Amino acid sequence: MTTTVRNIPEFTLPDPVHRIGGRATTGAGTETFASTDPTTGRSVADLPAGSVQDVDNAVVAARAQFEDGEWSTMPAAERGKILYRAADLIERDAETLAALEALEMGKLYRDSVAGDIPATAAVFRHFAGWSDKLTGQSASLCDIGDQKRFGFTMRQPLGVVAAITPWNNPAVIAAWKLAPALAAGCTAVVKPAEDASLSTLRLADLLTEAGLPDGVVNVVTGLGPVAGAALAGHPGVDKVSFTGSAAVGRGIHSYAGSTFRKVTLELGGKSPQLIFPDADLDSALPWIAMGNFYHQGQVCAAGTRVIVHESIADKVVDGLVAFAEQAVMGDPFDESSTMGTIVNEKQMNRIMGYIEKGRSEGADLVTGGARLDGPGLFVQPTVFRGHNDLTIAREEIFGPVATVMTFSTPEEAVALANATEFGLNAMVYSSDISRIHSVVEKLRVGMVWVNGWGVPDPALPWGGRGGSGIGRELGRSGIEADTEEKTVHIGYTGL
Ligand code: NAI
Numbered sequence: 377m378t379t380t381v382r383n384i385p386e387f388t389l390p391d392p393v394h395r396i397g398g399r400a401t402t403g404a405g406t407e408t409f410a411s412t413d414p415t416t417g418r419s420v421a422d423l424p425a426g427s428v429q430d431v432d433n434a435v436v437a438a439r440a441q442f443e444d445g446e447w448s449t450m451p452a453a454e455r456g457k458i459l460y461r462a463a464d465l466i467e468r469d470a471e472t473l474a475a476l477e478a479l480e481m482g483k484l485y486r487d488s489v490a491g492d493i494p495a496t497a498a499v500f501r502h503f504a505g506w507s508d509k510l511t512g513q514s515a516s517l518c519d520i521g522d523q524k525r526f527g528f529t530m531r532q533p534l535g536v537v538a539a540i541t542p543w544n545n546p547a548v549i550a551a552w553k554l555a556p557a558l559a560a561g562c563t564a565v566v567k568p569a570e571d572a573s574l575s576t577l578r579l580a581d582l583l584t585e586a587g588l589p590d591g592v593v594n595v596v597t598g599l600g601p602v603a604g605a606a607l608a609g610h611p612g613v614d615k616v617s618f619t620g621s622a623a624v625g626r627g628i629h630s631y632a633g634s635t636f637r638k639v640t641l642e643l644g645g646k647s648p649q650l651i652f653p654d655a656d657l658d659s660a661l662p663w664i665a666m667g668n669f670y671h672q673g674q675v676c677a678a679g680t681r682v683i684v685h686e687s688i689a690d691k692v693v694d695g696l697v698a699f700a701e702q703a704v705m706g707d708p709f710d711e712s713s714t715m716g717t718i719v720n721e722k723q724m725n726r727i728m729g730y731i732e733k734g735r736s737e738g739a740d741l742v743t744g745g746a747r748l749d750g751p752g753l754f755v756q757p758t759v760f761r762g763h764n765d766l767t768i769a770r771e772e773i774f775g776p777v778a779t780v781m782t783f784s785t786p787e788e789a790v791a792l793a794n795a796t797e798f799g800l801n802a803m804v805y806s807s808d809i810s811r812i813h814s815v816v817e818k819l820r821v822g823m824v825w826v827n828g829w830g831v832p833d834p835a836l837p838w839g840g841r842g843g844s845g846i847g848r849e850l851g852r853s854g855i856e857a858d859t860e861e862k863t864v865h866i867g868y869t870g871l
């Protein structure tokens with residue numbers, strides 16, 4: 377199907393069905409669900425709502441490929457070649473992948489085509505290079521009696537990885553979970569989010585085109601409580617890699633706890649942006665604004681607690697307000713838009729509920745706060761002045777809502793930053809290296825950006841502490857988490 381509505385580049389929708397064992401299939405059930413364009417309210421595609429049986433078929437296909445197929449045993453460098461090819465194909469089809477994401481969930485096409493999709497390719501390229509570089513340790517061990525001993529460790533693929541992904545960065549996050557798993561020799565089943573499955577289906581097709589054998593990557597579309605829950609609880613899965621809400625993450629974790637299954641959970645945050653008086657505000661303000669308004673604030677690493685020294689608070693608020701008031705909310709395919717839509721009506725209601733809560737708890741609304749008339753799901757970028765005890769400063773909103781609060785001493789700044797149940801990331805803006813380093817040491821988070829905000833790099837791990845989840849994706853830690861480490865003791869006698 378070719379779409380030419382609005383000024384959307386011409387592209388083809390992927391076949392909107394599951395990918396199981398190398399086949400495109402509507403699966404065992406007859407239920408479907410609609411994916412909707414949040415800009416127009418029109419349906420984009422009807423997708424099969426995967427059943428327990430579909431999930432089982434996909435896990436069986438992944439398991440069969442892992443146990444008896446060629447993927448996990450082929451020379452690692454050969455796996456790497458296929459993943460390099462996949463990266464090239466993702467770049468070749470960047471316009472299509474970006475258009476699918478803009479159409480399904482209202483992300484700016486421009487940001488997707490220049491940001492998310494190249495980042496997706498970069499993740500595959502990074503882990504393609506890791507395929508043949510997973511090494512172990514070796515050690516000379518103590519003798520036992522006459523027996524001399526030597527030992528080493530080897531890293532073997534973990535098995536079948538279940539990837540449950542969110543709608544906010546669907547291709548990138550699928551890549552974070554798939555690329556290291558595949559490089560390590562694992563196979564996978566992906567359950568993409570209801571609101572944005574199409575770029576993941578396209579990605580699976582590109583992986584097939586790159587030469588991935590049947591059954592290595594399977595995709596089951598469907599609803600979280602049915603297909604997602606069936607996948608997270610399937611006994612044929614060795615690891616669940618989940619990105620999404622804390623509520624769902626908690627359920628996945630407790631089940632994994634009772635079955636000793638490995639998990640990675642990335643559950644979002646309420647991240648602080650600490651701005652010290654010696655910060656270069658001209659360069660900091662665009663980052664601080666981006667940390668609140670990029671992708672309409674629907675970002676796990678968003679820096680929505682703006683914690684600023686009292687001496688520069690007015691300047692920072694004025695700067696943020698200027699960014700907010702210059703925003704052009706519009707069709708994500710329109711070149712002049714700087715903000716697209718909220719993903720769906722439920723998320724919109726959630727955001728509006730938080731804005732109302734901010735007002736009713738006495739926060740000072742400096743700009744924004746209103747939803748635009750439909751059909752598009754647009755909300756104004758919003759800035760409150762307030763304090764850390766407000767609901768809007770404690771809970772993840774996943775919308776373009778900043779709460780600015782002040783501090784007077786660095787100790788107070790750190791205490792405010794750490795006064796949260798989350799611990800994903802923090803941003804520190806300063807030009808004093810001693811200040812920066814001493815603050816970085818004390819922040820209870822998984823990641824810190826200094827004089828910048830939130831852009832990941834596949835070379836370094838991504839993940840949080842506390843309520844933001846457990847485990848790491850990306851970097852060496854990310855790929856090692858898709859392996860089992862085996863220790864081998866070898867006994868031998870002397871010459
Ligand atoms: P969600 O956690 O319901 O969805 C994430 C994924 O989990 C989707 O693929 C969904 O189908 C699946 N899922 C849902 N219920 C499941 C279950 N019982 N078992 C297994 N999988 C299940 O998140 P939702 O409803 O889309 O967003 C709600 C809030 O979650 C957002 O407002 C935001 O605060 C947070 N969130 C955080 C993300 C992050 O990047 N850490 C991404 C998306 C949402």
Ligand code: MG
Pocket residue numbers: 411412413414479480481571572719720
């Ligand atoms: Mg949608």
